[in-house]
Amino acid sequence: MALTSAGLCGLFKSFRQEYQTVHTKTVDLDLTAPSAILAGRLIEELALDDRSYEVGLTTTGRWTLRLNNTTPHASQLGAFPFDKESVVLITGGAYGITCDIAQRIADLSKGKLVLVGRSPLPDEEPEETRSLDAAKLRMHLIAERKASGQPLVPAQIEQNLKRMLKDRQILANLQALEATGATIEYHSLDVRDEEAFGGLIDDVYARFGRLDGVIHGAGVIEDKLMRDKTPQSYANVFSTKVDSAMVLAKRLKPEQLKFLVFFSSVSGRFGNNGQCDYSSANEFLNKLADDLDRKWPGRVVAINWGAWDAGMVSDELRRIYASRQIYLIPVPEGVRFLEQELRLTGHREPEVTVACSVPQLARMVAGE
DSSP: OOGGGHHHHHHHHHHHHHOTTSOOOEEEEOTTSOHHHHHHHHHHHHHOOOOOSEEEEETTEEEEOOOOOOOOOGGGBOOOSOOTTOEEEEESOSSTHHHHHHHHHHHHHOOEEEEEESSOOOOOOOHHHHTOOHHHHHHHHHHHHHHHTOOOOHHHHHHHHHHHHHHHHHHHHHHHHHTTTOEEEEEEOOTTOHHHHHHHHHHHHHHHSOOOEEEEOOOOOOOOOGGGOOHHHHHHHHHHHHHHHHHHHHHSOTTTOSEEEEEEEHHHHHOOTTOHHHHHHHHHHHHHHHHHHHHSSSEEEEEEEOOBSSTTSOHHHHHHHHHTTOOOBOHHHHHHHHHHHHHBOSOOOSEEEEOTTHHHHHHHHTTO
16 A cells, blocks of 8 residues: 555545445455456445445455464563663653653663653752642642732643653653663654754764664554544644654664554554544555555554553543453553564564553454
């Protein structure tokens, strides 16, 4: 499938989830095959009453995707690919699962980690609030507004509280990373901006003379059903992952790179209600990984993560998942899996799906 149309596959997977009475599938044609053969195979495909959602048609036959459950043997695991001389770039900031991943890489390598996030680097928190938990900090913010004569706006107070708690966590995470003995940098920029993000990549090469690995975990979600989704919202979600991935594809030096890991999602592999934009973006990453892995000497892989048992999952979403017997990835297990994937030797799978409930997800998308 051409990269220019790769996102459409994810779009229609989500369309299929939201409009289950409409039968949809993406058909990938080998355009080097004779037109008459392709036309005949396409007509046959239209007549098939199956639940395949992604099909390839060539002169040699019909191809569909099947997930294979594999557990690497210890003999397939080599040494961790990064050491104290290594330079690793991680997008996604100093917060959430990308920070958990960064912590493990820092622990094992003691190398140089360059973290990129949207959040500005926070100032040190005032001493008067450092020891306050969330409840006491909320009361402190309320008291501040009363003392200043400002009106009490609960939504504003909660927004300020959320920002302060996140800033506090970012600073704590950066301190924990530095405590490993690794060299840590944090850069606040928009990864969609080729001049800013590309400039940072060029600067890393200029200062360190190398870039050994990249973990691309940046992404945003703005979930809404397709009928309610605006073009602006779609573009924001799609471009955060895709535009930044294309900057990496253009600016990285593949001859030096050991690993490029795209954090994709099961929504790209299976589709999901309310995530047509996110599905499209992640399916683009899947296809980009396949393309680059065939061309570059180092490993390029898109990991289709299921939901992690982390802060972004609301209690309501947990209940929905539980009702469908879809379980969350414990953070230590997710980190362990990525470490294992980085240590694999002799494997070139460009797309990997990691979830606690892959069979349930597969049955759901098949309409079973």
